Amino acid sequence: MKNGKKLWLAAGVLAGALSQPVWAATDDEIAQLRQQIEDLDQKIRVLQRQQEIDKENAEAKKKDTPVVVLDKKGFALQSGDKENELRVNGYIQADYRSYDYTPNVGATPIDNFLIRRARLAITGKFGKYFSFNLTPSWDNNAAALQDAYIDANFYDWFKVRAGQFKVPFGLERLQSSANTSFVETAFTTGLTPNYEDGVQLFGTVLNGTTDYQLAVVNGNSLGGGAATSSAGTLGDNNSSKGWAARVFASPFKNGGEDALKGLGVGIAYEQAEAGNITAGVISVTPATVAPFAYLGNTIPGSDIRRWSPQAYWYYGPFGFLGEYVDVKQDVTRTAGALTNTRTLDSDAWQTLFSWVITGDDAGYTGVKPKKPFRIGSDGFGAVELVARYNVYDLDDASFVGAPGAATQTQIFNTALASPAAAVGKARDLGIGINWYLTGNYKIQTSYDVTTFDGGAGVFNATTNTITDRGTERVLFTRFQIGW
Amino acid sequence: MTTTFRKFRSYVALAGLLIAGAAQAADVELLNVSYDPTRELYQDFNAAFAKYWQEKTGDKVTVKQSHGGSGKQARAVIDGLPADVVTLALAADVDAIADKAKLLPENWQTRLPHNSAPYTSTIVFLVRKGNPKGIHDWDDLVNKPNISIITPNPKTSGGARWNFLAAWAYALKKYGSDDKAKDFVAKVYQRVPVLDSGARGSTTTFVERGIGDVLLSWENEAFLALKELGPDKFEIVVPSVSILAEPTVAVVDKNAGKHGTTRVAQAYLEYLYSPEGQEIAARNYYRPRDPKIAAKYAGQFPKVSLITIDEVFGGWKKAQATYFADDGVFDQIYQPGK
Numbered sequence: 001m002k003n004g005k006k007l008w009l010a011a012g013v014l015a016g017a018l019s020q021p022v023w024a025a026t027d028d029e030i031a032q033l034r035q036q037i038e039d040l041d042q043k044i045r046v047l048q049r050q051q052e053i054d055k056e057n058a059e060a061k062k063k064d065t066p067v068v069v070l071d072k073k074g075f076a077l078q079s080g081d082k083e084n085e086l087r088v089n090g091y092i093q094a095d096y097r098s099y100d101y102t103p104n105v106g107a108t109p110i111d112n113f114l115i116r117r118a119r120l121a122i123t124g125k126f127g128k129y130f131s132f133n134l135t136p137s138w139d140n141n142a143a144a145l146q147d148a149y150i151d152a153n154f155y156d157w158f159k160v161r162a163g164q165f166k167v168p169f170g171l172e173r174l175q176s177s178a179n180t181s182f183v184e185t186a187f188t189t190g191l192t193p194n195y196e197d198g199v200q201l202f203g204t205v206l207n208g209t210t211d212y213q214l215a216v217v218n219g220n221s222l223g224g225g226a227a228t229s230s231a232g233t234l235g236d237n238n239s240s241k242g243w244a245a246r247v248f249a250s251p252f253k254n255g256g257e258d259a260l261k262g263l264g265v266g267i268a269y270e271q272a273e274a275g276n277i278t279a280g281v282i283s284v285t286p287a288t289v290a291p292f293a294y295l296g297n298t299i300p301g302s303d304i305r306r307w308s309p310q311a312y313w314y315y316g317p318f319g320f321l322g323e324y325v326d327v328k329q330d331v332t333r334t335a336g337a338l339t340n341t342r343t344l345d346s347d348a349w350q351t352l353f354s355w356v357i358t359g360d361d362a363g364y365t366g367v368k369p370k371k372p373f374r375i376g377s378d379g380f381g382a383v384e385l386v387a388r389y390n391v392y393d394l395d396d397a398s399f400v401g402a403p404g405a406a407t408q409t410q411i412f413n414t415a416l417a418s419p420a421a422a423v424g425k426a427r428d429l430g431i432g433i434n435w436y437l438t439g440n441y442k443i444q445t446s447y448d449v450t451t452f453d454g455g456a457g458v459f460n461a462t463t464n465t466i467t468d469r470g471t472e473r474v475l476f477t478r479f480q481i482g483w
Numbered sequence: 484m485t486t487t488f489r490k491f492r493s494y495v496a497l498a499g500l501l502i503a504g505a506a507q508a509a510d511v512e513l514l515n516v517s518y519d520p521t522r523e524l525y526q527d528f529n530a531a532f533a534k535y536w537q538e539k540t541g542d543k544v545t546v547k548q549s550h551g552g553s554g555k556q557a558r559a560v561i562d563g564l565p566a567d568v569v570t571l572a573l574a575a576d577v578d579a580i581a582d583k584a585k586l587l588p589e590n591w592q593t594r595l596p597h598n599s600a601p602y603t604s605t606i607v608f609l610v611r612k613g614n615p616k617g618i619h620d621w622d623d624l625v626n627k628p629n630i631s632i633i634t635p636n637p638k639t640s641g642g643a644r645w646n647f648l649a650a651w652a653y654a655l656k657k658y659g660s661d662d663k664a665k666d667f668v669a670k671v672y673q674r675v676p677v678l679d680s681g682a683r684g685s686t687t688t689f690v691e692r693g694i695g696d697v698l699l700s701w702e703n704e705a706f707l708a709l710k711e712l713g714p715d716k717f718e719i720v721v722p723s724v725s726i727l728a729e730p731t732v733a734v735v736d737k738n739a740g741k742h743g744t745t746r747v748a749q750a751y752l753e754y755l756y757s758p759e760g761q762e763i764a765a766r767n768y769y770r771p772r773d774p775k776i777a778a779k780y781a782g783q784f785p786k787v788s789l790i791t792i793d794e795v796f797g798g799w800k801k802a803q804a805t806y807f808a809d810d811g812v813f814d815q816i817y818q819p820g821k
Contacts, residue, residue: 035629042631045694046676053679 072440074483083127090120091178091482099287100473109287115141116478117177129153133165146195157203161215165200167193168213168246169268171310171323172350179366181321181384182432183446183476184286186350187392191306191325193217193244193270210249217242219272219304242272248310262314264364269307285426286448287474292394292422295415298333305329312364319354319362333402335413340402342395342416350390358382366436373437381437386446392426399424399454419466424454444478510543511747514738516566518553518641518730519681520704524767525570531763532754536747544747552681553641554807560584560735567739567748570732572641572682574598575799575807577733586737600729601755602769605787606642606649608720609689609698609705616696620722621653624697625670632674633695635685637806637813641730642682644807646699649726651806652790656724669816678819690717701728702784703768719785727789 025033062080069076074089093116099109118138125131135147149163166174170192172185198217205212219242248266284292310323325348332341356362360370360382369382399419401411412418432446452469517525529546536544549556549564553572560566561584571577574592577599581587592599610618616630617623624632635643647668654667677694679685682701689698690708697720698705705719732752739745754760761771765780796802806812 039629042676042694045692049677049688049692049694053677053684057680 072438072483084125086122086124088120088122089483091117091480092119093117093177094479095183096477098475098477100475101471103472104467104470115139116183119146119177121147155203156208157205159201159203161200161202162198164195164197165215167196167198167217167244167270168200168202168215169193169244169270169306169308170325171248171266171308171312171321172352175364176366178480178482179364181319181352181354181386181434182286182388182430182448183444183478184448186352186388186390187285187348187426187428188308188323188325188350188390190284190392191327191346191348192308193272193306196242198241206249207254209251209253210247212248213244213246215244217244217272240273242270242304244268244270259315262363263311264313265309265311267307267309270305272304285450285472286428286430286446286476287450287472292392292417294331294398294417295333295421298331298416300329300331303328303330314362314364317356317359317362319352319356319364321352321354321364322350324349331398331416333414333416335402335410338402338405338410338414340400340405340414340416342397342400344395344398344416346393346395346398348390348392350388352386352388352390354384354386356382356384360436367434368439369436372439381435384434384436386430386432386434388428388430390428390430394422394424396424398422419454423452423469426450426452440483441481442478444480445476447473447475449473510545511744512742513544513546513567513744513748513751514549514565515546515568515570515751516549516556516560516564517570518556518572519550519635519683520642520686520701520707521570521730522548522550522683523707524703524764524769527763527767528755528760531759532751535754535759536750542747544751546751550681550683552635552639552643552684554579554644555639555680560586565738565742566735567742567744568732568734568752570730570752572728572730573644573799574600574729574731575644575803576641577731578800578803580733580735586735587733588736591733592731594734595732595752596756597772598729599731599733600772601732601752601760602730602764602771604702604728604730604769605725605789606645606722606728607700607702607705607725607785607787608722609700609708609717610696610720612714612716612718614718614720618697618720621650621667621724622657624650624674625667630674630697631676631695632671632697632699633677633679633685633689634671634675634699635682636678636680639680640682640685642685642701642704642728644802645701645726645728647806647813648792648796648802649722649724649790650699652726652795653722653724655795656790665812665816668812672817702770706768706783721785721787723788725787725789727791729792 065080067078067080069078074087076085076087078085094113095116096111096113098111102108116139119135121133121135123131123133129152131151131153133147133149135145137144137146145164147165149161149165152160154160168174170189172180172189173192173194196215196217196219198215200213200215202211202213204210219240246266246268248264250261250264252260252263304327306325306327308323308325312321313319326345327347328343328345330341330343332339334340354362356367358369358380360367362384367382367384369379371379371381373379373381394417398417399415402414405411405414428448428450430446430448432444434442434444436442450472452471454468515525515529525546525548529548533544533546536542549559549566551559553576557569557571557576557579560569560580569577569580577587577591581589581591595601608618610616616627618627618630624630634646637643637647650668650671651664654664655661658664658667677688679688682704685698686700686704686708688694690712700708708717709719732755734745734748734752736745739748755764756772758773758776761773761776765771765776765783768783770784771777771780792799792802796805804811
C-alpha cells in the first residue's frame with residue numbers, strides 16, 4: 001500500500017511543523033517600527049528639501065556670478081543675469097595680390113602681400129536697452145576708427161543710434177567686410193557712402209520682415225570716404241547735414257514658398273551737401289586703381305543725391321545679389337572767365353551669383369559649413385563658386401567744357417574731368433572660389449577682368465586722341481580668420 | 484534755399500528723431516520690493532490702488548512685485564535692485580538700506596503713521612491637525628521628545644528674526660537671564676532640520692513637503708495655510724507670549740526720484756493706511772491699525788500677550804547688532820553639523 005505510506009509520511013511532517021513556536025510582534029515593537037519608518041521618512045524629506053533649497057540658492061547665485069565665454073563666436077564676459085555683456089570679436093584678412101597685366105599708362109602694380117583688414121570689434125550691452133560698438137582697425141597697416149556708436153534699443157521697431165556708423169545705403173557696403181563674396185567689392189559700393197558721424201533711427205517692423213533706417217549725418221562727397229572727425233573736416237566743412245533713408249524687406253520670411261523666404265528687396269536714398277571741397281576719387285576698380293578723378297579745382301556743389309534699388313535672394317546653396325546706384329551731383333569748375341557748372345549723373349550696377357557646391361546654405365551673412373574641415377574625417381568645409389558682372393558709367397557731361405569754351409585748351413581747362421585721367425565707362429567680369437574651412441576661417445580667390453571705354457589711356461599728341469586704358473586682370477587671394 | 488533754412492531743416496529733422504523717442508513715456512510703473520509672505524496681500528492691494536489712482540489722476544499705474552526673505556531683499560536693494568518702495572518685515576532692514584546705500588534718509592520711519600508700520604502681525608505655531616505632539620507653548624518645543632521645528636534663517640528672513648526674538652523673550656521672562664535664554668534658543672535651533680531663506684519657503688517645507696512637527700510662523704501665514712489647505716490638516720496654537728511684529732514700509736527716495744515716481748510711490752504707501760488698504764490687510768490676516776477696521780475683524784485674531792522689541796530688546800538697531808550681525812548670538816548658537 002504505497003499511497004497509504006505516503007499519506008502517513010505527509011501527516012507526520014505536517015504535525016512536526018505545526019508543533020514549532022510562531023514569532024509574534026508585540027505592540028511596542030510595532031510602535032517602534034512605525035516610529036523608525038516615520039523618522040526615516042522625515043530624513044528623506046529633509047534631504048530632498050535641502051536639495052531643493054540648495055538648487056534655488058545656486059540658481060539665485062548664478063544671477064550674480066559673471067560668466068566668461070570663449071567659443072567660436074569670440075570672447076564674451078556676461079553678468080549672471082545676462083543683462084550686461086562685453087564681447088570681443090574681430091577678423092584679420094591677409095591678402096596676396098597678383099596683377100596679370102601691364103598697364104598702358106601709369107606705373108605697373110607690384111604683386112604683394114598685405115594686411116587688407118585687421119579689426120577688433122568691442123561690443124557690449126548694459127541693461128535691457130543700451131548697447132555699443134567700438135571697432136578700431138589697422139587696415140593696410142594704418143590705424144583708424146570704424147564703428148563707434150551707442151544704441152538705445154527701446155523697442156524692436158524703435159531704436160536710436162548715435163556715433164559713427166555705416167550710412168544706411170548700399171547693400172554690399174552694409175555687408176560685413178568679413179562676409180563679402182569677392183575679395184574686393186564692386187563699383188556700386190565705391191559710389192555709396194561709408195562711415196559717417198551722425199544719429200540714426202532704425203528698427204524692424206511688419207512682424208520682423210522689414211528693416212528701416214533713417215539717419216542724419218555730417219554728409220560726405222562722392223566715394224566711400226574715411227571717418228569724419230568731430231570738426232567734420234573730411235568730406236564736410238559746413239554746418240548743413242545730410243540724411244539717408246533705407247527700407248529693406250523680406251516679405252516671405254515668415255511664410256509662403258520656401259524658395260522665396262530668402263528674398264529681400266529694398267530701396268535707399270541719400271541727400272547731402274558737400275560744401276566747398278575738392279572732390280575725391282569717385283570709384284575704384286577691383287585692382288584698387290582709381291582711373292576716375294575730377295580735375296583740380298573742381299568743386300562739388302550743393303545737393304548730392306543718390307538712390308539705390310537693391311535686392312538679394314538666397315535659396316539653399318544658391319545666392320544672388322544685385323544693386324543699382326545712381327548719383328547726381330552739382331559740380332563746378334572755373335578757369336579764367338569761364339565757369340562750368342553741371343549736374344552730373346553717374347551710376348553703377350552689379351549682379352553677383354553664388355553657388356555653394358558642397359550643398360551648404362548661401363547667405364548674406366556668409367556661409368557656415370555644416371561639416372567643418374577636420375583632418376581624418378569627411379569634413380571638408382564648404383566651397384562656394386561666385387561670379388559677378390558690374391558696370392560703372394561716369395556722366396559724359398564730365399568731359400564737356402564750359403559753355404562758351406571755344407578752343408581745345410579752353411575745353412580741357414574747364415571740363416570737369418579729363419579723358420586723360422578718367423574713363424567714361426568700366427566693366428568688370430569676375431569669378432571666384434571661396435573655401436570656408438570652418439565658420440571662422442576661409443580662403444578666397446577671385447579673378448577680375450576690367451575693361452575701360454572712353455579714355456584714361458595713352459595720349460597721342462599727334463592725333464590729339466587718347467586711347468582707352470588697358471584691360472586689368474587681377475588675381476587676389478585672401479586668408480581670413482574671424483571670431 | 485538759404486544756408487539758414489538748410490540748417491533749420493536739419494535741426495528739425497534731428498529734433499524729430501529725439502522727440503519721437505521721448506513720446507513713449509506715459510504709464511507709471513512701480514517696483515515694490517517686499518518680504519516673503521506678502522504675495523497675496525499685495526496682489527489684492529495693487530489692484531485696488533491701481534483702480535484708485537486711475538480714478539483720481541487718470542494715470543495708469545502698474546506695480547511690479549519682488550518677494551523674498553526680508554534681509555535678502557534689503558541687500559538686493561542695496562546692491563542695486565531699483566525699488567521705488569520697500570515693504571519689509573522689520574525696520575532694521577529698511578535702516579540697512581538707509582545706512583549702507585543712502586537711498587533714503589535716516590528718519591524715514593517718521594514719515595508715515597505708526598512708525599511706518601501700516602499693519603502688524605505676530606508669531607504663532609502651526610501644527611498638524613490634532614496636535615499629535617501636544618505642542619502648546621514654547622517649552623514644549625525643547626522639552627518634548629522628537630520635536631522637529633521649522634523656522635527660516637534669521638540671516639535672510641525677517642520672520643525668522645521675529646521668531647528668534649519671540650522665543651528669546653519667552654525664555655528671558657521664564658528663566659530670568661540672557662544666558663538661560665541663549666541656551667533655550669540654542670536648543671530650539673538644534674531641532675531645526677532645514678533653514679529656508681524666507682518665511683514662505685518654511686511654509687512650503689512644513690505644509691507641502693510634510694517636514695517637521697511645528698512651524699514657527701507669521702500669524703497671517705498660518706491663517707493663509709489653513710484657508711488654502713483646509714482646517715482639517717493643520718491648526719494654530721497660540722503661545723503664551725509672542726512678539727508684536729511691525730513690518731515697515733518706505734519710499735526709496737533716490738530710486739523713486741530717478742524714475743520720476745515719487746508722488747505715486749508716496750500715494751501708494753499712504754493708501755495702505757486708508758480704509759480700503761486696512762480692509763485688504765485684515766482680509767489677508769494682517770492686524771490693521773485702523774481702530775474701526777480692527778474692531779470689525781477682532782474676532783478673526785486670537786488674543787495674544789505681546790511684548791515689543793523696544794521694551795525687551797531696546798529697539799531694532801540694538802537687536803540686529805546683538806543677535807543677527809556677523810558673529811552675533813545666532814552665529815554663536817547655530818553651527819550646522821555640530
